[in-house]
Amino acid sequence: MITKKVDMKNASKSSFSRLVDYISDSQAKENRVAEISITNCNSNSVEWAKIEIEATQKLNTRAVSDKTYHLLISFRPGEQPSLETLKAIESEICKSIGYEEHQRISVIHNDTDDLHIHIAINKIHPEKLTLHEPYNDYYTRDQMCVYLEEKYNLEKDNHQSKKSKGQSNANDMERIAGIESLITYIKRECDFELVSTWQELHKNLNEKGLDIKLKGNGLIIEDIKTGLTTKASSIGYSKSKLETQLGIFTPNKEPIKAVKNYRRNPVSYLDSRAIYSKYLSEKKNNRDNNSKIYKELRAKRDRLIEEAKKRAKLKREVLKLTKSNPFKKNLYSSINATLLKDIERAKGNYQQEILAAKIIKNISWLDWLKKEAQQTGDKNVLALLRNRTESDNTTHHSNSFSSKYNADEKIVPGARIDTVTKKGNVVYRVANSTIIDDGKKLTVSNGVTSNGLEAAILMAQYRYGNKLALSGTDDFKRKVIELVVKKGIKVTFNDPIIEKYRQNLETQNDRQQRHRSGTTVNRFTRERSGERNTSTARTRTRETKFKRTALSGTINIRRNTGIPITGRSNTVRSLSELSMDSITQRTEVLLSRNAGNDLEERGTRDTSSMRRPVSGTRIFGGIISDDAILAAKKYIEERNSKSNKIFDIKKHIHYNELNLGGTSKTVSYSGMRYINNNALALLKTGDDIIVVIPVSKAIETKLRKCAIGDSITITKGGIKVTSTKKVKR
Incomplete structure (x- = not known):
């Protein structure tokens, strides 16, 4: 767990309402905002709490610095503490830096690879109206993180940063935008240890399109093509260190002949040239389209202003021809006022149309990859996201499905994607449950529903086949096995203990079903079985009699059980429960020629009128x-x-x-x-x-x-x- 204070570079642009709007916005993602907590406010509504906090800030008229403290608490990948634990951590950290009594709004986010909490704190005390700015709060927060990791059994994190501020900014650039920084390019291409003179260093840097020069009391390295600069100390070579190695600094006197230059290429361990070219092409098309739209809107604005000026000029010329008009001065003023209104209207419409056109913005490389993966499901794009940094070999004890075989990195068809993170994790929302696919395993969030767990099992079966590996808590494993047996899902497990438990549970379930199906007897069945026992002799006699008559060619009607239908063992009360009867031997059909000569009519006659009409x-x-x-x-x-x-x-x-x-x-x-x-x-x-x-x-x-x-x-x-x-x- 780590904490970070997000500084506002320009205090005059700070706004508590805009900060809360950002952290509480779901951004059309069902899984982004998990919980919103309001502390030390009179209202539980976010909108009213914003109004109350901004009113409190306005009561302090002396403070000129930023009155809002934006704190970020982030957890290790895969960690999912309970809601009670998260609230306790938020409260203890705010108390440690002196904001226990201050108004604040906290929002838990689930839309990235790491669970994190945004806290917007009002620095102005609600009663004293004084501004509190904690001194060296980073040291206090780091100590508190170490204490909370021990208290709540969280994964240990590194709280002692050994990187310079420039290196940290470069890492942030590569992590957020996915583009290689100038510092990383210099470290990869230039070797400061192999040079022995300043001229050798200048030659080595110039071949890479770089130049080193003095600035203030130190040295900077500049990219010749783009003009970007960075401190030499940011890459681990300060002026004093280089002068100790090479002597007193001497500037470059030779012309610069660059062999290669720094390019803003994506950070990835895979070949991304084809996809990056597609991104650059789309970015260029968007820029050209925006330029075309802006040009058309400016032309429209200028045309409207020119038309308004022409109308005003025509009115003035007409007014000029009139003589002895006592209201001429007032009319000139009215024409001028109308002209100014038309110009302001044209400019206002232009500004609104420009804002509407700016909705389509050029997005960063990583954001474009996320959008492309979510919309198209391209597995090559997913592979780029998942392999742009070194793989994290840390073992996370999360509830998940996996397989010892490498599955194809593809999106499950038909499942609703909530978002795709910058590490290539696909977040699905199924049956009010969150399922995360990072390419190697399917992770199930805490509080998963029964339907959500069933969907996760089917998705794992689709991704990895019928043999799965389970990891997580014992309660999670038990629920998975019980659901597999209950729903009859055809999967097995790699762990022999889990597989044996599944087999035993399946055998027990089959035995119980056979037992229930064999002993399900209702009251009428018991009554009939009792009646049959009392009339065994009678039914045997009648059964024998019917069998004898069958040999002589007469109709033999019997039940499937061998008991004749004419037996008196069955009453009207249980007549509907009789089995189906059948005619075992066919008899001769009476025809018209079988009738005697003494009958008046010997023809056949239709008797279907006695039957109920049936169609189908x-x-x-x-x-x-x-x-x-x-x-x-x-x-x-x-x-x-x-x-x-x-x-x-x-x-x-x-x-x-x-x-x-x-x-x-x-x-x-x-x-x-x-x-x-x-x-x-x-x-x-x-x-x-x-x-x-x-x-x-x-x-x-x-x-x-x-x-x-x-x-x-x-x-x-x-x-x-x-x-x-x-x-x-």
């Missing part, structure tokens, strides 16, 4: 309308088209494509969908394929009693449901 197609034991079949087809086409864009949508197939594998097939229930009032059942097969079946009202009623994941058996004659839902008594 029979599907698995139910009559389904043509509209329902078309609705199923439409739903399947829609889901399969979306699966090309969204990675976690499974393949959907028509019920005709289902292979029963003989007489039946066991699937799991995945829910119901309703398209134009047509019920569609979604059934998942063992290979994660969703079968869409339009169902009748009776089967819909049975399926609605099922829980997700219940076992369902499909046969050619119907659908058998095995529900695990408990029956409410």
Whole structure:
């Protein structure tokens, strides 16, 4: 953890309201602002707190320095302290530098690679109205950081900077803009240790397009082409050190012949020339377009002013022709006032149009890479962001998924990207949860929801395959394994202990499901089984009688269980629970020629008027309308088209494509969908394929009693449901 005071170079431009507007602005990112805290103000509203603090600052009329203290607290990459810990750290640091009683607004940001807190502090005490400027506060803040790292078990950071101010500024330039600084160029190209005279040093520097000269009491190194300068002491060679090595300074007397020059090239360990050329081309096009727009706006302004002058001149000439007009002087004044108003209006419109045109700004190299990666998902751009600095080998104990194999650095399709950081970390927002992909691992933020964790598992499966490595807390690992088993996600784990726990949990889950499906008995089933036991002899006799008559060619009607339907063991109360009956042997059909000669009419007659009219197609034991079949087809086409864009949508197939594998097939229930009032059942097969079946009202009623994941058996004659839902008594 480190702290930094952000100085305002010009105190007259300091504004507490603008600072708060910046740190509290979400910038269209859902994940940027995590928490806003207001301290020592009478209002909990940010807008009212700004008004109150600025009013307090105006009460102090003597202070001429900056009245606002902007403090930044930053944590190590991967560190995610709890909200209570962050508030305690903010309070203790402000107390250590004397701002415990001062008004302040603190904002936690999550949109970069490092979690950080911005604190806008009012230096004016709300009661004493005195300005407090802490003395040597950097030393106090560093001591407090060391103490807080020990207290809250945070990662240790370096609080003793050994770099000069110039080197620190150069590092900031390379970190923020991604462009190589002049100091880095000099250190890479020039070797001060190999020279023994000033002329050799001058020759070495001149070949690199540089020149060293006196300025004040020291030395500066200047880039000849751009005119940029830096102190020689910023690269570790002060005037005294060089004079000790080379003698008294002597200026260069030879003409400068540069072989190469300093260029503002991007900092990267990969070849970025093609992408950087694209950036420069786009930057040039934006600059040319802006110049063209500004030129047109200036021409428009000048034309409006010229037209206003011509109108005023014409009015004055007309007024000049009039004689003996007592109001001529007043009219001249009115014409002049109208002219001034027209000129001011033209200038005002020009300023507004210029501000509107300046919305499209030239952005830095790193910001352009971030925008390009987020909009296009180009993996080459992501690779540049992730490899522009040395890789951080620090082990972070964060909740994450990874793999021992190098995955392709690509963006997960269909997942919503909240932002891309300057280190190439892609921040996804799924189900109110944050998932960060840094190319090597998928990190899950604290407070992840169940749906967000499931999405993270599916994204890890997409990125790394079916074998994953888990790291993080034991509670996180347990939740992941339980969710994998519950949702039936086909993944395994590298860690043998975690994989064994997953297998045991999966075996236990399967055993419990088989136990529930085998012992789910309702009250009516128990009653029927009791009645069957009391009428065993009677049913056996009737079953034998029916089998004998079947041999003589008569109709044999029996149940699938072997118990005849005419048995008195079943009453009207349980008639609806009878199994399906079938005719095992066909009999002769009566035709008109079988009628006797004594009958008056021997022809056939239609008897369909006695039947209920039925229209549609029979599907698995139910009559389904043509509209329902078309609705199923439409739903399947829609889901399969979306699966090309969204990675976690499974393949959907028509019920005709289902292979029963003989007489039946066991699937799991995945829910119901309703398209134009047509019920569609979604059934998942063992290979994660969703079968869409339009169902009748009776089967819909049975399926609605099922829980997700219940076992369902499909046969050619119907659908058998095995529900695990408990029956409410």
